[in-house]
Amino acid sequence: MITPAAIVSGAATAALGILSVALCATVWRVVMGPSLPDRILALDMLTGIAIGFIAVVAVRTGFSLYIDIAISLGLVGFLATVAFARFVLSRGAVGEAEPETRRRSE
Template identity: 85%
Template sequence: MITPAAIVSTAAIAALGILCVALLITVWRVIAGPSLPDRILALDMLTGIAIGFIAVVAVRTGFSLYIDIAIALGLVGFLATVAFARFVLSRGQVGDTGPGAQRRSE
């Protein structure tokens, strides 16, 4: 007979496997990203994947402190993404055609 604990355990193992595949694909995008904004988005995705890992471990162990850690990681990841985006905007991109592009190049 299948128990609820067995279903949760099997789902957690499957989720960890899927998250591992997502982690590998995202690390590849960070390394081989064609541009800086692509790498920034991949780093943001890595934060989301790490939160997923923490959530799955919290469900498997029943230790609720992991949820607080995941929330803190989400906040730090969001602030890091905003900081990287501001850096990219202040630096300007090659081939930028926005309204301020000509002012920066003059």
């Protein structure tokens, strides 16, 4: 008979494998992303994957402080994404068409 601890251990191992594959794919997108917004989105995804890793480690070890660390990382990751988005807005998106008001005045 399979014990609940064995099920949790197997699920944690599977989750770590899936998160590892997601991490590799996301790092590929950060390095090879065709545009800055793609890279920013991939960095946000890296934050989510890191939170997933921390959550799995918290479940495996039973150390509840990791949950607080994951929550803090989520907040910092959100603020970083907002800062990157504001940077892209102030810089202007690559390939963005001119607004209609500019075209009419010319």
